[in-house]
Amino acid sequence: MSSEFNLIDRFFVQGNLSRDDVDLGIGDDCALVSVPANHQIAVTTDSLVAGTHFLADADPVRVGYKALASNLSDLAAMGAKPTWVSLALTLPQSDEVWLKDFCDGFFGLAKQHNVQLIGGDTTKGPLSITITVQGIVPKGEAMTRKGACCGDDIYVTGNLGDSAAGLEVVLNASTIDKSELEKELEKRHYYSSPRVELAQQIRHLCHSALDISDGLISDLGHILKQSGVTAKIDVEKLPVSEELVQYCQNNGDKYQKMALTSGEEYELCFTAPKINREAIKQITTFLNQNVSIIGEISNESFTNLQSKVQLYKNETSLDWQLSGYDHFRSEA
Numbered sequence: 649m650s651s652e653f654n655l656i657d658r659f660f661v662q663g664n665l666s667r668d669d670v671d672l673g674i675g676d677d678c679a680l681v682s683v684p685a686n687h688q689i690a691v692t693t694d695s696l697v698a699g700t701h702f703l704a705d706a707d708p709v710r711v712g713y714k715a716l717a718s719n720l721s722d723l724a725a726m727g728a729k730p731t732w733v734s735l736a737l738t739l740p741q742s743d744e745v746w747l748k749d750f751c752d753g754f755f756g757l758a759k760q761h762n763v764q765l766i767g768g769d770t771t772k773g774p775l776s777i778t779i780t781v782q783g784i785v786p787k788g789e790a791m792t793r794k795g796a797c798c799g800d801d802i803y804v805t806g807n808l809g810d811s812a813a814g815l816e817v818v819l820n821a822s823t824i825d826k827s828e829l830e831k832e833l834e835k836r837h838y839y840s841s842p843r844v845e846l847a848q849q850i851r852h853l854c855h856s857a858l859d860i861s862d863g864l865i866s867d868l869g870h871i872l873k874q875s876g877v878t879a880k881i882d883v884e885k886l887p888v889s890e891e892l893v894q895y896c897q898n899n900g901d902k903y904q905k906m907a908l909t910s911g912e913e914y915e916l917c918f919t920a921p922k923i924n925r926e927a928i929k930q931i932t933t934f935l936n937q938n939v940s941i942i943g944e945i946s947n948e949s950f951t952n953l954q955s956k957v958q959l960y961k962n963e964t965s966l967d968w969q970l971s972g973y974d975h976f977r978s979e980a
Contacts, residue, residue, distance in 0.1 A: 679766035690728035710838035712753030727851030728783030812910030857918035881943035
């Protein structure tokens with residue numbers, strides 16, 4: 649059985665990349681990094697626990713990728729450029745096969761975004777992963793949840809709902825019973841594409857932004873609360889994949905409700921003034937990124953709604969009572 653330090657050297661040092669702004673990385677009590685002048689550091693931390701965020705027997709390659717992707721998406725939400733990451737792993741045992749596969753997923757994504765692992769910790773216990781990612785953003789240019797204005801367009805990137813459908817497949821289907829459609833949706837649950845580059849290019853055009861981790865209807869509510877506004881959404885404009893529609897066939901509005909409540913999408917939701925539509929379109933076209941305008945920020949007061957979002961379909965208001973994911977809702 650390998651020692652903690654042998655594991656660190658084999659899996660977390662040898663597979664790492666090297667950035668010029670890291671003055672001291674893994675191997676000392678702290679890392680030392682250099683920050684460009686007139687920049688701020690954006691810092692985000694997420695924990696993933698076996699049995700809550702992923703099944704204990706889930707493919708470790710997928711787990712490693714998803715663990716980092718969720719944090720990179722947080723940086724994207726603020727328009728920050730990812731730079732450094734710290735990783736704390738709690739493992740039931742020193743399973744070298746599991747660690748190799750986990751690192752393949754983790755470092756594969758880290759290298760795509762030029763992110764260097766600069767520290768962390770390993771210890772024995774129930775399987776859990778805690779990641780802290782740092783990024784840089786020009787001072788005063790970060791996107792935040794506060795700032796949405798009446799009349800703003802509401803945008804989302806990519807498609808919504810696939811992650812929820814994929815999770816449903818993971819929880820309900822046995823391996824031998826999965827269709828090709830179900831396998832594809834399951835893959836999308838684990839492999840999101842953080843919109844890091846897009847966010848950096850459009851941040852100067854947006855009034856507010858966040859990433860969709862707990863469901864659009866819930867996450868958009870954070871923007872509305874902090875900005876003191878409400879929203880109108882046309883459910884017919886929600887971007888959904890053909891696979892999701894096929895998966896939900898014969899289930900009425902299920903695909904649209906999934907699009908509104910699906911967590912762990914790691915797409916972006918942002919608001920921008922209508923005058924910036926063409927500029928945003930040019931950038932997204934150049935980057936080959938799909939974005940959709942799904943509604944508008946309002947100052948109307950909607951009654952009898954749990955959220956501050958009024959849903960419409962064919963210009964008719966809907967009374968769907970939907971909510972996103974909340975870790976502690978069942979304890980309330």
